[in-house]
Amino acid sequence: MTHVHTRSEIHLNLFATACGHHAAAWRAPDSAVERIGAIEYWEQLAQLAERGCLDAFFLADGQALGPGSAPVRYFDPLTTLAAVARATERIGLVATISSTFWTPFPAARMLASLDHLSGGRAGVNVVTSMTDAEARNHGMDRLPGREQRYARAEEFIVAMQGLWDSWEDGAVRADRDGAYLDAARIHPVDHRGRYFEVAGPLTVPRSPQGRPVVLQAGASEPGRALAARYAEGIYAVAWDAQAGRRYRADLRRRVAAAGRNPDDVVVMPGLVTEVASTEREARARRAELDALLPVAESLRQLSFFVGQDASDWELDAPVPELPPVEEFTGPVGRYATVLRMIETRKPTVRELLGLLAAGGGHATLIGTPEQVAETMLNWVDSGAADGFNLMPPTLPGSLEDVVEQLVPELQRRGRFRREYRETTLRERWSRE
Amino acid sequence: MTHVHTRSEIHLNLFATACGHHAAAWRAPDSAVERIGAIEYWEQLAQLAERGCLDAFFLADGQALGPGSAPVRYFDPLTTLAAVARATERIGLVATISSTFWTPFPAARMLASLDHLSGGRAGVNVVTSMTDAEARNHGMDRLPGREQRYARAEEFIVAMQGLWDSWEDGAVRADRDGAYLDAARIHPVDHRGRYFEVAGPLTVPRSPQGRPVVLQAGASEPGRALAARYAEGIYAVAWDAQAGRRYRADLRRRVAAAGRNPDDVVVMPGLVTEVASTEREARARRAELDALLPVAESLRQLSFFVGQDASDWELDAPVPELPPVEEFTGPVGRYATVLRMIETRKPTVRELLGLLAAGGGHATLIGTPEQVAETMLNWVDSGAADGFNLMPPTLPGSLEDVVEQLVPELQRRGRFRREYRETTLRERWSRE
Numbered sequence: 001m002t003h004v005h006t007r008s009e010i011h012l013n014l015f016a017t018a019c020g021h022h023a024a025a026w027r028a029p030d031s032a033v034e035r036i037g038a039i040e041y042w043e044q045l046a047q048l049a050e051r052g053c054l055d056a057f058f059l060a061d062g063q064a065l066g067p068g069s070a071p072v073r074y075f076d077p078l079t080t081l082a083a084v085a086r087a088t089e090r091i092g093l094v095a096t097i098s099s100t101f102w103t104p105f106p107a108a109r110m111l112a113s114l115d116h117l118s119g120g121r122a123g124v125n126v127v128t129s130m131t132d133a134e135a136r137n138h139g140m141d142r143l144p145g146r147e148q149r150y151a152r153a154e155e156f157i158v159a160m161q162g163l164w165d166s167w168e169d170g171a172v173r174a175d176r177d178g179a180y181l182d183a184a185r186i187h188p189v190d191h192r193g194r195y196f197e198v199a200g201p202l203t204v205p206r207s208p209q210g211r212p213v214v215l216q217a218g219a220s221e222p223g224r225a226l227a228a229r230y231a232e233g234i235y236a237v238a239w240d241a242q243a244g245r246r247y248r249a250d251l252r253r254r255v256a257a258a259g260r261n262p263d264d265v266v267v268m269p270g271l272v273t274e275v276a277s278t279e280r281e282a283r284a285r286r287a288e289l290d291a292l293l294p295v296a297e298s299l300r301q302l303s304f305f306v307g308q309d310a311s312d313w314e315l316d317a318p319v320p321e322l323p324p325v326e327e328f329t330g331p332v333g334r335y336a337t338v339l340r341m342i343e344t345r346k347p348t349v350r351e352l353l354g355l356l357a358a359g360g361g362h363a364t365l366i367g368t369p370e371q372v373a374e375t376m377l378n379w380v381d382s383g384a385a386d387g388f389n390l391m392p393p394t395l396p397g398s399l400e401d402v403v404e405q406l407v408p409e410l411q412r413r414g415r416f417r418r419e420y421r422e423t424t425l426r427e428r429w430s431r432e
Numbered sequence: 433m434t435h436v437h438t439r440s441e442i443h444l445n446l447f448a449t450a451c452g453h454h455a456a457a458w459r460a461p462d463s464a465v466e467r468i469g470a471i472e473y474w475e476q477l478a479q480l481a482e483r484g485c486l487d488a489f490f491l492a493d494g495q496a497l498g499p500g501s502a503p504v505r506y507f508d509p510l511t512t513l514a515a516v517a518r519a520t521e522r523i524g525l526v527a528t529i530s531s532t533f534w535t536p537f538p539a540a541r542m543l544a545s546l547d548h549l550s551g552g553r554a555g556v557n558v559v560t561s562m563t564d565a566e567a568r569n570h571g572m573d574r575l576p577g578r579e580q581r582y583a584r585a586e587e588f589i590v591a592m593q594g595l596w597d598s599w600e601d602g603a604v605r606a607d608r609d610g611a612y613l614d615a616a617r618i619h620p621v622d623h624r625g626r627y628f629e630v631a632g633p634l635t636v637p638r639s640p641q642g643r644p645v646v647l648q649a650g651a652s653e654p655g656r657a658l659a660a661r662y663a664e665g666i667y668a669v670a671w672d673a674q675a676g677r678r679y680r681a682d683l684r685r686r687v688a689a690a691g692r693n694p695d696d697v698v699v700m701p702g703l704v705t706e707v708a709s710t711e712r713e714a715r716a717r718r719a720e721l722d723a724l725l726p727v728a729e730s731l732r733q734l735s736f737f738v739g740q741d742a743s744d745w746e747l748d749a750p751v752p753e754l755p756p757v758e759e760f761t762g763p764v765g766r767y768a769t770v771l772r773m774i775e776t777r778k779p780t781v782r783e784l785l786g787l788l789a790a791g792g793g794h795a796t797l798i799g800t801p802e803q804v805a806e807t808m809l810n811w812v813d814s815g816a817a818d819g820f821n822l823m824p825p826t827l828p829g830s831l832e833d834v835v836e837q838l839v840p841e842l843q844r845r846g847r848f849r850r851e852y853r854e855t856t857l858r859e860r861w862s863r864e
Contacts, residue, residue: 034606080545101537103570105533137537180501197568
C-alpha cells in the first residue's frame with residue numbers, strides 16, 4: 001500500500017552543520033572553518049537557504065563533545081535559532097532537543113518563545129540521544145535503555161503539548177480598565193506521569209502556531225511508533241529509493257493506525273547532493289573532498305564498521321568481498337548500509353570512505369542539476385519521500401549549488417515553490 | 433569600615449520588564465501593552481538603553497505565572513537576549529537563571545553561546561526561585577528550603593565555571609593538515625557534587641569572556657554568603673542610603689573575608705526614578721500613574737503587608753500609625769520597609785500604595801534630573817552603592833527620561849560615560 005505522492009511540490013530542509021556534512025569539508029582551502037564561531041555565519045547560511053525558498057533551517061544537536069576531529073556545531077540550537085529568526089523572514093526554524101535530558105517546562109517555554117520571535121516558524125526535533133558521554137553531562141552514569149528513552153520522549157511531547165495548549169487564543173485581554181489576562185482562558189496542565197510532573201500553565205501566551213511543529217527521526221521500532229503518533233515531519237534515513245519506499249510505507253501505515261492522516265506527515269530522508277554543470281565536474285569535486293580525508297583515521301572507522309582490519313586495503317581498488325549481514329556480529333544497521341553501498345555503487349575503497357564520510361547511510365546524489373532533480377523527483381513520485389533533508393557536503397559551497405542550480409531546476413519542472421506563500425511552518429507542511 | 437566609592441563614574445543597568453515596574457504602568461493610555469509580545473519591542477528597549485550608554489540590559493525571570501494582574505515578562509530570557517544581542521553592539525546582556533530548576537550543563541552551554549553571540553557581553557544572574565508554583569512546574573511539590581537552595585546554587589556556579597574553563601584559549605586549532613581541536617587544551621570537568629554530576633568538557637569553545645559575568649541578588653544570610661564568594665555584580669535592595677551603606681559595607685566585608693577584592697564587586701541597588709523638568713511635573717506624573725491602580729486590589733495587598741484590614745483606610749489621609757516591627761508576626765522584611773517608607777516619606781495611603789506598586793522596597797527618587805542625579809551621587813559617594821539597577825516605572829517612557837535627561841545630567845557632572853570604551857561586560861565592571 002505504498003502511497004504515491006501526488007502533490008506537485010516537494011519539501012526541502014537545510015540540515016545545517018558547521019562546515020558541511022563531509023567529514024573533510026573543513027579541511028578544504030576555502031572552507032569556512034574560521035568563521036563557524038561567528039553567529040553571522042549561521043545567519044548567512046539561513047539567509048542563503050531562504051533565498052532558495054527552502055522549507056526550514058534545521059539544527060541537530062549533541063550533548064557531549066564527539067570523538068571525531070571534524071567541527072560539527074558550535075553554539076546551542078535555541079540561542080542560534082533566536083538570532084537566525086531575526087535575520088530571516090519566512091524559513092522554518094527547527095531546533096533539536098533531547099527529551100532524555102530536558103524537562104518539558106523549559107523546553108516548551110523556549111520553543112513557544114522561539115515561535116513568537118519568528119512569527120510562527122518554530123519546530124522541534126525531539127531526539128532521545130545516543131551516547132553515555134552525553135548522559136554523563138547530565139548526572140547519569142550511562143544512557144537509559146531505548147524503551148525507557150522513548151517512553152520518556154512520548155511523555156515529554158505530551159507534557160509540552162499540554163503546556164502549549166494551556167493558554168487559549170485571546171487569553172491576553174490587555175483591557176486597561178479591567179484585567180490584563182482572562183483567567184478563564186488560561187488552564188492548569190496538571191501532568192503527572194512516570195517521568196515528569198508539571199502543574200502549568202506555561203508562562204508564555206499562546207504562540208502563533210499554538211504548538212510548534214514536532215519532528216522526529218526515529219528509525220528503530222519505538223522510534224517509528226513515536227513518530228507515527230506525534231511527528232509532523234520525519235527526518236528519515238534511506239540509502240536508496242527502495243529503502244525509502246519501504247520506510248515511508250511503513251510509517252504511513254503506522255500513522256493511519258494511530259488514527260492520524262498519513263498526508264499530515266512529511267517524510268524527508270537525508271540527502272547528500274553534489275551538483276555541478278557536468279557530472280564529471282561534480283564527481284571531480286567530490287573526489288577532491290574525499291582526497292582530504294585523513295586515510296588512516298577513515299580506515300580505522302571502516303574497520304570498525306565492517307568488523308575486520310581494513311588498514312591494508314588498497315585504496316583505489318574495489319572493496320573486497322564482505323560476508324553477508326547474517327554472519328556479522330557487530331552493529332547491524334551500519335553494516336547493512338555498507339553492503340548496500342557496495343552492491344549499488346561498486347565503489348573503490350577510497351570512494352567508500354568518501355560515501356561514509358558524508359552523511360553515512362544517507363542517500364547521495366552526484367551529478368548535474370538535471371540528473372539530481374530527476375532522481376529526487378523519482379523518489380517522491382514513487383512514494384519514497386515527500387521531500388528531503390538536505391545535507392550539503394560543504395557549507396556554504398554545496399548549499400550555493402543547491403540554491404543556484406538544483407532549486408531552479410526543480411522550479412523549472414514546477415516541483416518547487418518560487419516564493420513562500422504561507423506564514424507558518426505548519427501551514428507549509430499541511431496538505432490543504 | 434564603609435568604603436567610599438572613589439571612582440568618578442557610576443554604573444547603571446536597565447532592569448527591563450514588559451511595561452515598567454509600576455504595577456499600573458500597563459494601564460496608562462500610551463502604554464506598550466499591545467507590543468510586549470513582539471521581540472522588536474524588547475530590542476528597542478535595549479537599543480534605547482544602549483543609546484544612554486547603560487552598562488547592561490537585565491532580565492529577571494520567574495518559572496510560573498504570577499498571581500498579579502500586571503504583565504511582567506513575556507518570552508524566556510535566553511532566547512530574548514540572543515535576539516537582543518544581534519540588535520545591539522555594546523550593552524551587557526544579563527539573563528536570570530534559577531539554579532533550583534536548571535542543571536549546569538545546559539545553562540553553561542547557552543550562556544557561553546550567548547557570550548559568543550554578543551561578543552563577550554553575557555552575564556548570568558543566579559537566583560534560587562521563590563514559590564512553590566515554580567517548583568510544581570519542575571517536578572517538585574514545593575520549593576526546597578533556603579539553605580538547600582543556596583547550597584545547590586553554589587554548586588551550580590562552581591560546575592558552570594568548571595565547564596566554562598574546560599576549553600583553554602587556543603583549543604580550536606583548525607589546522608587543515610592536522611586536527612581541528614587541540615585535545616591537550618580541552619579538559620574534563622568531572623564534577624561530582626551533592627546536587628550535580630557533570631563529566632564535561634563543554635561542547636562550546638571558550639567564549640570571549642571565558643566565564644560570563646556572575647550576578648547575584650541575595651539579601652538573606654546564605655544569599656550574602658554566596659554573593660561574597662562568587663558575584664561580580666550585585667542587585668541589592670535598599671530603601672534609603674542608610675540601608676544601602678549598611679548592606680554594601682557588610683557585603684564588602686564578606687567579599688574581603690572570602691579572599692576577594694571588594695573593588696571587584698559592583699553593588700547596584702534597585703532604583704525607581706521619575707524625572708521631569710520640574711519636581712512638580714515629576715510628582716504629578718507619578719500621581720497620575722498611582723491613580724490608575726485598582727484600589728481594592730492594592731488595599732488587599734497592603735492589608736496583607738501590614739497584617740491588618742486596610743480596606744477602609746482613607747486614601748488621601750496620612751497612613752494610620754502602625755505597631756513597631758517587634759510586634760509584627762507576619763513576614764518581617766516587607767513590613768519593616770513599609771515602616772521606613774512611612775517614617776521617611778510620610779505618605780498618604782494612596783501614595784503608600786504607589787510606593788509599594790513600583791519597586792516595592794527599592795529606592796524611589798522623584799524630581800528633576802538635577803535632584804535625582806544629586807541624590808544618586810550622594811548614595812555612591814557615601815558608600816551606599818557603586819551604581820544602580822534602574823527600574824523605570826513605565827517603559828519605554830521613564831527610560832526615555834533616563835536617557836534624555838538623567839544620563840546627560842550625570843555626564844555633565846563627569847560621573848557617567850559618554851561612550852562605551854570596553855568590549856566586554858567584565859571589563860566594564862572591573863576596576864583597572
